[in-house]
Amino acid sequence: MRKIAITVLIFTLVGGSGISTFSGARLAAASVRKAPTRSAEVIVKLKMASGALTEEGRLITVNRTAEGVAVSVGAHSSEPLIRQAGPALKAQIAEIISRRGLDRVYVMKIDPSADIDAVIAELNRNESVEYAEPNYLVKPGTDIPSDPRFRFQWGLRNLGLAVDGYGATLDADIKALDAWDITTGIRDIIVAVTDTGVDITHPDLAENIFKNPGEVAGNGRDDDGNGYVDDVNGYNVAGQNGDVSDVLGHGTQMAGIISAVMSNGVGISGISRARILPVKFFRKTGPDPTDVEGTVADAARAIVYAVSAGATIINASWETFLDSNQVPAESIRSLSDAVHAAEDADILMVCIAGNEGLDNDTVKLYPGHYQLSNQIVVAASDYNDEIWHPPFNLSVIKSGYGLRTVQLFAPGVSVDTIMARGNCPLCSASADPNDWYALISGTSASAAFTSGVAALIKSAYPEATPPVIKRRLIESVDVRDQLKPFVSSGGRLNALGALTIQLTVAPPxxxxxxxxxxxxxxxxxxxxxxxxxxxxxxxxxxxxxxxxxxxxxxxxxxxxxxxxxxxxxxxxxxxxxxxxxxxxxxx
Ligand SMILES: [Ca+2]
Ligand SMILES: [Ca+2]
Ligand SMILES: [Ca+2]
CATH class of the missing domain: 2.60.40.10 (Immunoglobulins)
Known part of the structure; x- marks a missing residue:
């Protein structure tokens, strides 16, 4: 298997509303740090200015302060993290954004020749600044597909037949058929796929794509007044438009596992009939298909859009880049603010343990590392209920794990899903619909499995809050001796168990x-x-x-x-x- 190589480029800001530009660079150019883990931007959260706030914690003067702060370190531009606050923004959402201070967060573009660490240090000394941090890069958590023709959904029902040429174990699966006797999911459930985009017209997916009834496509107007122009089928937070087409092919793979159209006589079946809300935050940075980049700031925007659009579940099959020299001692606070906003909005967020075989208890991997009450972190297991490893080599581990920080396993090796069509690294260029499927491996797939089962739980138990959904997922796993050393539950996702387990609750x-x-x-x-x-x-x-x-x-x-x-x-x-x-x- 080939790993996706994602070219990291320093991108130029596209002009648009809410962006202020400045000239002049005050900080001297210092040693240029070519860090593949972050962009030439910094994220700055301002303190609340005392006395100038309205009752709701909003104010105009903060913008002036942001410009002043940006100019003080020679930033080229300053752009608010949250660019939207339309009249249709529900009071509850506005309250959450304000409570988490996301309306005081700015993304500032720094001269690439400047010493970003020095800029950040100076910003953190500024009395108007609550925190300043690099705008780290994130990557999707998957490998290139192995064999696009081979389709066998062992993760849903494992008959012990060979998978991708390797022996498999009967019943090493999530018991989807039995779970579907209880529910196949209802369409009120919205799973936000925060990712590289989604092929929304794929014949095995189109029916289950979210549609915003108040929005008119392609007229350049925000018809429903929610602050997002043309967000008919989700939104592209990086490009600020309604084009959610997949720039890599990864988001489409996730959408397929969660909600490929069931029983339509075509291709595969998703785990649920829930609707997919595409929230694209990766962007193209150059002409090559692999020129794709995602940043923490855009990931935070994606989470806030999912909150605004009323998502039930956020699938986060992506992770911060890992390099032991680059992983910050402090958490990435802007992303934490956004995940907290999802927690306030009662949205379950499914996160990955990563594909580097790292112990998440000791290595910080975001967003999973925040360990908030609405987050669940998932590792990848194979068709024999073993942790994901190279064929015939159990001593090398590919899935991330963590006895304290990773809760469960879910199928993540040679998982059958759909491919986006077009010219992108994980897309199919074929005109034959039979070629629009692929086997994929990675903790991304495991997170998507978990999001699909979470959608079933929420369908059967509409009142279930994220902590309750988590308990159902975790306490119902199929425990396996060989999985016990790696995750807190010691087992692999079981959809039937998650729907039928009796939870004991101690009332307050x-x-x-x-x-x-x-x-x-x-x-x-x-x-x-x-x-x-x-x-x-x-x-x-x-x-x-x-x-x-x-x-x-x-x-x-x-x-x-x-x-x-x-x-x-x-x-x-x-x-x-x-x-x-x-x-x-x-x-
Ligand atoms: Ca809109
Ligand atoms: Ca429109
Ligand atoms: Ca189908």
Whole structure:
């Protein structure tokens, strides 16, 4: 198998709304660091400017500050990370973006000859700056397909017949046929494929592609007013347009595993009938088909678009580049802010353990390394329930793993899926529809399997929050001795088990409710979990632990929900589904 070689180029910013340009370079050109792990950009988050904020935490003056900060280090341009805030942006989404400060994050283009480390150090000394960090590059987590003609979906049902020429084990599969007796997935479920794009007209996929009913294609207008122009079938956050065509072929492979059209007499079957929301964030950087690049800033934008578009699940089959000298000591905070926003929006995010055979407990691989309550990290197993390794060589491991940080295995070797059509590295140039399929290997495929099963869980249990979906996935695995040393659950994904397992839940206990000035609701009790919500009457509000203490939760609630002298029911619900007894509270 050939690894994808992705040419890394320093790209030029395309002109567009919201980009400010500057001239002049103040920092002297220093030793040029040709780092293949990051672009010639920095990501800067500004502190909240005191006294200038509106009630919602938004303000105009921050933009002026961003320009000032950019000029101070000789940046060529400064562009807000979040470029969209249309009238249709739901208040809840706006609140999440503001809560995570994503509206204070800027991407600044630095002179390629400047010393980026020095620029970042200077930015971090600036009193207006909350953090500054490199705009790291990310890569899709897969290898080039091996044999486009060989189609046998052992991961769904393994009959023990040879796979790609190698012996396989009966029942080393996710039990998809039995799971489909319970549900094949409902179309309300939206799986955002944050990736290289998707071939949305592929005959085995088109029916399951998300369609934005309020948007008119190709008229250059944002018809539904959600802040994104022409986002009819998802969005291209890097190019700021509705062209989600696949620049590499990788996103299409993921979409096929998750939701290739079932029972249409064509090709393969996806795991679910959920709809695919293509969110393209990789971009072309040159004429060669392999000139494709993705950055952390665009990955963060992709996550925010998925949040805005109402995704249920985000499939993140990509990872930061790994080089022991380049992996930062600190986390990548801009990407963390975006993943936190997905957590606030109750979106499950499926992440990969990587394809370098690295122990994720010791090597930081993003976005999986954040380990937030809505994230699950997946390793790749083969048709014999072994960790992904080269044929006949069990001593070399290709899948990433981690007893603390990787939760489960899912099929990731010689997995049958669909190919995008056209001129790209993982595309098919053939006119024969039989050639529009391929076997692929990588933890990317394993994440897509997991996203597909998560879509089935959410179809059968619409109330399930990400932590509940995670528990269903993790606690129902088929445990295998040979997988135990590698992941916390010790096993491989089992779709049937994930749908049928009985979860035990310890409900939170709500002892005391207090209403402080400004609508600050304080909840005192036991067995609260991070990410718990409070129901005030019918309305739901996010909580946060007071000073990190989980026995006291705080939520911002409009005071008018508590009429003077009238009793209101207050309930705390944990993300794992446990709910306290309602407590009647009178202001
Ligand atoms: Ca739109
Ligand atoms: Ca339009
Ligand atoms: Ca099909």
């Amino acid at each position: 206990i709500l002892n005391k409710v207090k209403l402080k000035g400004g609508g600050k609701l304080q909840l005192v009790g036991d067995a609260f979990q991070r990410g718990a919500v409070v129901l005030v009457g019918e309305e739901r509000f996010l909580t946060r632990p007071k000073n990190g203490d989980l026995s006291v939760l705080v939520a911002n609630v409009p005071e008018d929900l508590f009429p003077s002298g009238g009793a209101v029911s207050v309930t705390v619900r944990n993300p794992d589904g446990g709910a306290s007894q309602p407590k009647m509270f009178t202001r």
